[in-house]
Amino acid sequence: MANIAGLRDRVLAGSTLIVIGLTGGIASGKSTAARHLGERGATVIDADKLGHRAYDPGTPGFDKVVAAFGDGVVSDGQIDRRALGGKVFADPKQLKRLTDIVWPEILDLAKADIDAAKARGETIVVLEAAVLLEAGWEDEVDEVWVVAVEPEIAVERASARDGVDAAAVQARIDAQLSNAERMAKADTVIDNSGTEAMLLGALDREWQRLQTEEAT
Numbered sequence: 001m002a003n004i005a006g007l008r009d010r011v012l013a014g015s016t017l018i019v020i021g022l023t024g025g026i027a028s029g030k031s032t033a034a035r036h037l038g039e040r041g042a043t044v045i046d047a048d049k050l051g052h053r054a055y056d057p058g059t060p061g062f063d064k065v066v067a068a069f070g071d072g073v074v075s076d077g078q079i080d081r082r083a084l085g086g087k088v089f090a091d092p093k094q095l096k097r098l099t100d101i102v103w104p105e106i107l108d109l110a111k112a113d114i115d116a117a118k119a120r121g122e123t124i125v126v127l128e129a130a131v132l133l134e135a136g137w138e139d140e141v142d143e144v145w146v147v148a149v150e151p152e153i154a155v156e157r158a159s160a161r162d163g164v165d166a167a168a169v170q171a172r173i174d175a176q177l178s179n180a181e182r183m184a185k186a187d188t189v190i191d192n193s194g195t196e197a198m199l200l201g202a203l204d205r206e207w208q209r210l211q212t213e214e215a216t
Helices: 007-012 030-040 047-053 060-069 081-088 092-119 151-162 166-175 179-183 196-215
Strands: 018-024 043-046 124-128 143-148 188-191
Touching (some): 018 030, 030 043, 030 124, 043 047, 060 081, 092 124, 143 179, 151 166, 188 196
Parallel strands (some): 018 143, 143 188
């Protein structure tokens, strides 16, 4: 769970900004949830997009990746993601070596965006991050929100959405944290096993809770 549970404690601690860490597994509806919260007025930071910036040319992340994996992962002055992927994704040790480099760089970028939001007077930031819990970022946010869906529903949705074989989707789900593991660290669980309208309704109730707590 987050290090400060609830907006009221955050306000009493003297801060005017709350950061929601939003996470979930494959086809959980996490991105839909983030988009809806953005439409409601939250500032959304997409950790996946930050990941693409984490080792751009000229960044510390770029230098660290090249030092760790060699010049063979560089093409036309940029990290060749396909070449890098070939080195790490079949080898858990090498993948951890990469995430140990990239995740702190992503977090630094996220913190900079959060600071900018606070300077603009924003009150709610949503950090959308599939790896929020795996990376140990729960202590960097005020509340952890987990969007959860039953695995069989996730397989069905991902297969239909991406045109991927169900067995391949299940293998990816099995490699991730389970719903139970995510929920054990959650301050709020959003169940998305029903319709999209039900998901948005659940999000609106949590959004209203934040507004009420902020007002008090």
